[in-house]
Amino acid sequence: MEKTLTKEFTKGFWEILPPFRLVLGLCPVLAVTKYAENGIGMGLATTFVLLFSNIIISSLKSIIPKKVRIAAYIVIIATFVVIVELLMQAFFFPIYEKLGIFIPLIVVNCIILGRAEAFASKNPIYLSAADGLGVGLGFTLSLFFVGSLREILGYGSFLGMDIMWETFKPFSFMIEAPGAFVCLGLLLAVINLISKK
Amino acid sequence: MKEYIKMIAVLSAITAVCGFLLASIKTGTEERIEEQILLNVKGPAVNQVLKSSTNDLIKDRKEIVINDKKYVVFVGKKDNNTWAVTFESGGGGFGGDIGVMVGYNLETDMLTGIGITTHKETPGVGSKVTGNLFTRNFTDKSITDIFKIKQDGGVIYAVTGATISSKGVCSAVQKSIALYPEIKEKILEE
Numbered sequence: 001m002e003k004t005l006t007k008e009f010t011k012g013f014w015e016i017l018p019p020f021r022l023v024l025g026l027c028p029v030l031a032v033t034k035y036a037e038n039g040i041g042m043g044l045a046t047t048f049v050l051l052f053s054n055i056i057i058s059s060l061k062s063i064i065p066k067k068v069r070i071a072a073y074i075v076i077i078a079t080f081v082v083i084v085e086l087l088m089q090a091f092f093f094p095i096y097e098k099l100g101i102f103i104p105l106i107v108v109n110c111i112i113l114g115r116a117e118a119f120a121s122k123n124p125i126y127l128s129a130a131d132g133l134g135v136g137l138g139f140t141l142s143l144f145f146v147g148s149l150r151e152i153l154g155y156g157s158f159l160g161m162d163i164m165w166e167t168f169k170p171f172s173f174m175i176e177a178p179g180a181f182v183c184l185g186l187l188l189a190v191i192n193l194i195s196k197k
Numbered sequence: 198m199k200e201y202i203k204m205i206a207v208l209s210a211i212t213a214v215c216g217f218l219l220a221s222i223k224t225g226t227e228e229r230i231e232e233q234i235l236l237n238v239k240g241p242a243v244n245q246v247l248k249s250s251t252n253d254l255i256k257d258r259k260e261i262v263i264n265d266k267k268y269v270v271f272v273g274k275k276d277n278n279t280w281a282v283t284f285e286s287g288g289g290g291f292g293g294d295i296g297v298m299v300g301y302n303l304e305t306d307m308l309t310g311i312g313i314t315t316h317k318e319t320p321g322v323g324s325k326v327t328g329n330l331f332t333r334n335f336t337d338k339s340i341t342d343i344f345k346i347k348q349d350g351g352v353i354y355a356v357t358g359a360t361i362s363s364k365g366v367c368s369a370v371q372k373s374i375a376l377y378p379e380i381k382e383k384i385l386e387e
Contacts, residue, residue, distance in 0.1 A: 060211075065204045072211050079215040083222055090226040093233040 008127050012134030019142055019184075020191045024110040029146060030180040032102050036159050039147030041095040043140025045088065045103060047133065049080045050112050054120040054132030061121050073116045074107070081106045111139060150174045150183055235269075239285065239298065242312030246283050246300030247273035261383050263376065270380055273300075273309075281309050282384055286376070288369030291361045292317035295326070297369035301340070301377055303385070310336040311370060316362075323362035331356050331363070335370065340377060344370045 016022045019029045028046070032038045056076050057064075064072045085103045088096040096103065106112065115135055120128040151157060154175035156164040173179045235255055243254050250273035259270045273281040283300040295316045300309035313327040325331060334353045335344070344367045345351025346360065355363035 064207055064211075065200065067200075068204045068208050072208060075208075075211050075215055079219060082219055086222055086226045086230070090229040090233060093237050097237065 003123070003127055005126060005130050008123075009130040009134040012131070012136070012138035013141070014138075016135065017138045017142060018111050018135060019139070020188060021195070022111070022114075023188070024114055025139065026184070027105065028102055028109065029143060029184060030177065032099055033143055033147040033150055033180060034154070034175050035098075035151050036144055036147040037095070038098055039143035039145075040140060041088075041092070042099055042102060043136070043143040045084045045099070046106055046109060046111070046139055047136025048084050049077060049106055050115060050136040050139075051129060051132040052080050053077045053112060054115060054128040055125055057116045058120040058123060058125045058128035064121075069121065070113075070117075073113060073121075077112050077116070078107050111135065146180075146183060146187065149187075150179065154179065239271075239314050242298040242314045243271045243283055245312040246298055246310040247271065247281050249273075249275065250281065251275055259384070259387075261380055263379050263383075268376070268380065270384065271298075272384060279303060279384065282380065283309075284373070284376070284380060285314060286369045286373035288365040288367070288372065290316060290318050290326075290365030291323045291359070292319065295362070295365045295369060297366055297373065299335075299370055299373040301381070303381060306340050308335050308338050308340065308370075311366070313366070318359070318362045323356075323359040325356045325359055326362045326366050331366075340374050344374070 012018075014021070019025050025046075028042050032042045053073070053076050057073055060072070060076075081104060084106070085096075088099075088103065115132060119131045123131070148158060151159075152163065153171045154173075156162060156168050156170045174183060232255075235258070240255055247254055252272075252274040254271050254273060257272050257274070259272060261268050261270050268284050270282055270284045272279055273283070281300055281302050283298050285296055285298050287294045287296050289295075293316075295318070296314035298312045298314055300311065301307070302309050311332050313332070316324065316327065318324045318326065331354075338344070338352060343351040344353060346353050346355040346363050346367060348355070348360075349364075351367065353363065353367055
């Protein structure tokens with residue numbers, strides 16, 4: 001199977017779209033998607049980490065000994081997570097405050113270690129960068145989608161603006177944790193239905 | 198043997214580079230992060246307690262050292278006359294320290310008000326101490342008043358069900374008042 005740049009980039013949007021096709025990284029999906037805005041913030045932070053850790057891991061793949069590869073990957077990933085945390089604190093403080101503990105928790109997001117182990121450690125740098133960016137943006141879109149759904153139903157607003165009709169009663173179940181599970185489950189079901197041939 | 202040395206060398210090199218990178222980014226962003234925290238966490242409280250000021254409160258902050266401790270003091274000005282100051286102090290609440298910004302009118306030595314900056318009190322119970330209903334207790338009181346809750350013989354009405362949180366705020370205000378004379382002196386000197 002030939003690997004091309006566009007193919008590696010676009011597979012993140014459907015073929016292995018996290019968290020729906022690749023059921024990984026569920027913790028942030030459940031935790032930060034009360035608002036669509038939080039979803040975008042979390043997604044972009046993850047994309048940043050994914051892109052750079054993929055590039056670095058791919059470029060170091062020949063010098064990292066097999067036996068300590070996971071430790072080395074985690075150190076690299078953790079470094080980028082702290083960088084993104086500091087940068088968000090410095091430049092996007094309000095969104096950093098909302099995401100709180102979930103920014104440092106990107107370290108243990110399975111998608112990132114998964115891409116490092118499954119893709120970046122075996123492929124050239126440019127393909128790894130495309131893969132990281134694609135998967136990251138796919139993740140961002142998924143979080144944005146789940147976030148929008150929950151915000152519209154749970155608060156009756158979208159990106160902070162009221163959009164529902166006046167007599168609309170917010171379905172507050174959607175903004176609680178169980179609502180997140182139900183929402184994710186239904187979306188997974190729909191996506192499985194679509195992708196089933 | 199050679200393999201072990203390589204493993205150790207590679208891991209150490211990676212961690213060293215990462216450590217260096219993080220240290221440099223940390224120093225690079227430190228100042229801006231401090232500013233952002235001032236603006237977003239302390240800013241609202243500062244603006245609340247010194248609300249009739251005409252200057253940029255965050256920008257005109259001063260650092261004052263008393264007994265080797267550094268205090269960030271926000272100075273309120275009206276038509277270029279310094280009329281009030283505020284600085285943060287803390288008291289133990291129910292869930293941890295409560296940060297309280299206490300504002301003072303320099304002419305009358307009265308409190309202009311208080312604002313809660315950070316707290317970990319129970320939502321819906323202890324967290325009510327951040328509300329106006331409780332904080333307005335402190336507004337326009339003299340620094341010679343007894344800042345304790347009514348049950349303890351003071352002048353403050355505690356929030357029902359949140360006595361410990363209310364006492365925490367009171368103790369923060371007491372600590373703040375103890376510092377006020379020295380801070381006032383230093384501000385007026387300048």
